[in-house]
Amino acid sequence: MNADVIIIGGGIIGNSSAYYLAKKGLKCLVLEQTMIGNGGSSRNGGGVRQSARDVRELPIAMYAIKNLWPNLNEELGVDVEYHQDGxxxxxxxxxxxxxxxxxxxxxxxxxxxxxxxxxxxxxxxxxxxxxxxxxxxxxxTDGHANPMITTLAFYRRALQLGVHFITGEKITKIELHCGKARAVVTDAGNTYEAENIIVAAGYGSRAILNTVGIDVPLYRMLNECLVTEVQPPMFWQMLGTAEADFYGHQTKHGSFAFGGSSGLENYHKNHKESDSAKSTSMTAESICRGIMKYFPVLADAKIVRHWAGWLDISADQVPIIDKVNEIPGLFIACGFTGHGFGIGPGVGTIMSELVTGEPTCVRIDALKYDRFCAKA
Ligand SMILES: Cc1cc2nc3c(=O)[nH]c(=O)nc-3n(C[C@H](O)[C@H](O)[C@H](O)COP(=O)(O)OP(=O)(O)OC[C@H]3O[C@@H](n4cnc5c(N)ncnc54)[C@H](O)[C@@H]3O)c2cc1C
Structure with a gap:
């Protein structure tokens, strides 16, 4: 297939980039190593917030909440369960x-x-x-939405606009032709070519970019969520804490989705070496303690299920969203550090603007990939 743009990674960033690019008439191919939405994008707490964001990424959140989230149901043809109740x-x-x-x-x-x-x-x-x-x-003006529905809604609309998705393809290498990004190679030995390549592979982005001499300092950290059985309607605000160790909201279905961390996940023996995001034995208990301390009224609510997901943490806790100047045709969107869902539609819009060479809807100068390079 001859694509204008290859997007590596089928999370909210890859899917929304594909959607906004296809809307502009570009031919896109998304390559995903597992399944669409299997990364943090469908496992997150659903927070769509501006507050407590680093001011370098705040303009994207403010733009998305003003201009994109309110119309997303209509735009994507699905109820993404967006609530803007603070x-x-x-x-x-x-x-x-x-x-x-x-x-x-x-x-x-x-x-x-x-x-x-x-x-x-x-x-x-x-x-x-x-x-x-x-x-x-x-x-x-902050709020929350359903992460799995939103991520898959972008996927579905992108498919309807002709975006091609291939799952089960792990990208191991980017290939340059005459100094320009031109192809990606998979671990099965398949090669796909396009004029432009967007790396939106979460923590996996670092290894992929290393193959063309670009290093974005990322590490990964486990974070977990759980849902309670259905409760009567109680409140629609998104909740978080000063230390960002506990968060949650009531879903449209009535269950509460809460998340957090114990601080010990990365030291858990099953996680040190493993690639799969599995719940640890202690985090669900920490989240339950959060529920009992902050919302004692829910102390007896039964937990229906819990799960884990990886955060791709950048060295300065702010995403990398940029066009790579020394390698024409290469673009990066990664390092979302546990808050990429709420800005996902904004980032997809920006990636479509970067690829087509339009001015971006908000300034992203502070999010450049080379901010980590040693200055002479
Ligand atoms: C438990 C939890 C709670 C969170 N809560 C919130 C919240 O409330 N609000 C908020 O804004 N954010 C939250 N986040 C963060 C948010 O989920 C992420 O920042 C966001 O989903 C990032 O999207 P993404 O598309 O970059 O990454 P992902 O969804 O992880 O997608 C990256 C994709 O790339 C694929 N990939 C990786 N390597 C390769 C490769 N070599 N080849 C091909 N494909 C590859 C992966 O399989 C994956 O599907 C939370 C995250 C977690 C885990």
């Missing part, structure tokens, strides 16, 4: 409030509508919260 980021100690205050001040300076509120004000918004919460940041 985000409460909770604090239980004075140190938590200090952390939240600093994050809030930086976001306010960047133009975001977010403020600090007291514990009682937070309980007015979400009356089920425990008395242990002494304050929170409140961003009324």
């Amino acid at each position: 985000n409460l980021r909770l604090g239980k100690t004075p140190a938590h409030l200090e952390t939240l205050k600093k994050l809030t001040q930086k976001s306010q300076a960047a133009g975001l509508d977010v403020k600090m509120i007291t514990g009682d004000e937070a309980r007015e918004i979400c009356p089920y919260m425990s008395q242990e919460v002494i304050g929170a940041s409140w961003c009324p």
Whole structure:
């Protein structure tokens, strides 16, 4: 197949890039090593938030929440279960409030509508919260959506627009022709050619880019989620904590999806060497402690299932979204560091603009791949 663009990785970033490129009339091929949406994109907590984001990536979140998320159901022809009912980021100690205050001040300076509120004000918004919460940041335009439905909705619409998807193809190498990115090679020895190549393979991006001498410093970390049995409708806000160790929301179906980490996942003996994202024995318990401490009303809710997913963490915790200047035809979108779902539609839009050479909808200068290179 002769494509204009090869996209490596079938997560929300790869699928949304393929969709927005196909909408502009480009012929795309997505190559995915396992199944579409099998990475973090379908395993995440569904948070679509601007608050507590690094100001370097905040403009993408603000753009996506203003311009893309509100129309996504119509655009993709599927209910992605998007709720824009605000985000409460909770604090239980004075140190938590200090952390939240600093994050809030930086976001306010960047133009975001977010403020600090007291514990009682937070309980007015979400009356089920425990008395242990002494304050929170409140961003009324944040929200959440269903990650699996959204990721597969982009896939489905891209398919309808003629994007070709091949699963079970692990890319091991990019090949250059006359200094330009021109082909990718799989571990089965297959070669696919295109004028442009987007690397959107999460943590796998680093090894792929290394084959053409580009290094983006990434490491991976396990994060886990669980869902409760169905509860009566209680609240629609997205919830997080000052230390980002617990988050969650009630889904349209009525169950609660909560996530978090114990901090010990990477030391767990089954995970050190394994590639598969499996739940550890201790994280679900940590998340349950979070539920009991923050939402005692849910203390007896039964847990229906739990799962894990890898985060691709960049060295400065901010994504790499760029066109590679020294290798024409090569583009990078990775290192989303546990917050790439909410900006996924924005990143797909930006990748389509980078490939077609249009100005990007927001500035991405601070997200360049060469920010990690030693300066002479
Ligand atoms: C438990 C958990 C909770 C999270 N909560 C949130 C949240 O609430 N809000 C938020 O915004 N974000 C959240 N995130 C982060 C979010 O899920 C990711 O940032 C986002 O999904 C990144 O999308 P992606 O397409 O880059 O990566 P992925 O979905 O991981 O897709 C990358 C794809 O590339 C494929 N691939 C890798 N190597 C190769 C190769 N060599 N050849 C071919 N294919 C390859 C993988 O199989 C994978 O399918 C969470 C993540 C996890 C794990």
